[in-house]
Amino acid sequence: MNSASPESLLEALQWRYATKKFDAARPIPAPVWSALERSLVLTPSSYGLQPWKFLVVTDPGAKRSLVPHSWNQTQPVECSHYVVFAARRTVDEAYIDRWVALMTSERGLPPNALDGYRNMMVGGVAKGMQGSRVFEWATCQCYIALGQFMASAAVLGIDACPMEGIVPARYDEILGLAGGDYGTVVACAAGYRASDDRNATLKKVRFPAADVVTTI
Numbered sequence: 001m002n003s004a005s006p007e008s009l010l011e012a013l014q015w016r017y018a019t020k021k022f023d024a025a026r027p028i029p030a031p032v033w034s035a036l037e038r039s040l041v042l043t044p045s046s047y048g049l050q051p052w053k054f055l056v057v058t059d060p061g062a063k064r065s066l067v068p069h070s071w072n073q074t075q076p077v078e079c080s081h082y083v084v085f086a087a088r089r090t091v092d093e094a095y096i097d098r099w100v101a102l103m104t105s106e107r108g109l110p111p112n113a114l115d116g117y118r119n120m121m122v123g124g125v126a127k128g129m130q131g132s133r134v135f136e137w138a139t140c141q142c143y144i145a146l147g148q149f150m151a152s153a154a155v156l157g158i159d160a161c162p163m164e165g166i167v168p169a170r171y172d173e174i175l176g177l178a179g180g181d182y183g184t185v186v187a188c189a190a191g192y193r194a195s196d197d198r199n200a201t202l203k204k205v206r207f208p209a210a211d212v213v214t215t216i
């Protein structure tokens with residue numbers, strides 16, 4: 001593995017900002033997008049259960065239809081790729097069994113080798129989380145994917161804007177999620193900043209490290 005230097009990591013994280021205005025004429029090249037898509041798939045999750053779907057919206061009409069349900073923010077339509085993070089509403093034993101079967105075959109394990117792990121997941125998630133608790137837990141996992149996606153974008157020189165200013169129920173209707181296994185949580189626009197995006201030059205402001213980091 002070629003490690004990034006501390007300087008190059010910080011340079012990328014300092015360079016990134018929540019992009020308000022994208023250059024609508026500049027799409028992300030396919031190989032770059034492919035790596036970003038892979039960063040979504042590679043996101044770690046609790047028990048490895050991956051309780052999410054990532055809907056990548058590139059169709060101009062679909063992007064336009066999301067704007068009124070995004071507090072009229074223009075990022076969905078001006079960006080290159082608009083990712084909607086949707087969380088699973090339920091996790092049942094069948095879902096867990098599908099995951100266990102995949103791990104068993106991919107790692108060449110004997111049948112039943114993961115029985116203990118399976119039962120732990122069934123107890124902890126399928127039976128252990130009541131009501132909306134699964135969706136809340138899956139929502140947390142989606143935010144891990146969002147963070148990984150934004151950091152990956154920064155390292156690749158791709159601009160992004162995380163978007164919580166959306167109406168999840170309307171997104172669900174437009175994207176065909178309503179009544180299904182997944183519900184919209186958050187979104188992220190990705191592409192290239194417009195040359196006149198005023199936010200690009202704003203000073204990055206954070207509480208001092210001493211206020212938010214305690215080394216014990």
Ligand SMILES: Cc1cc2nc3c(=O)[nH]c(=O)nc-3n(C[C@H](O)[C@H](O)[C@H](O)COP(=O)(O)O)c2cc1C
Binds near residue numbers: 020073161162165186
């Ligand atoms: C989960 C999340 C949701 C956000 N939602 C929006 C949004 O809907 N619209 C927007 O313009 N910025 C949004 N932001 C951007 C934040 O305002 C921004 O990240 C923060 O002010 C720090 O600035 P920086 O990202 O430019 O360093 C969101 C950020 C996060 C992490």
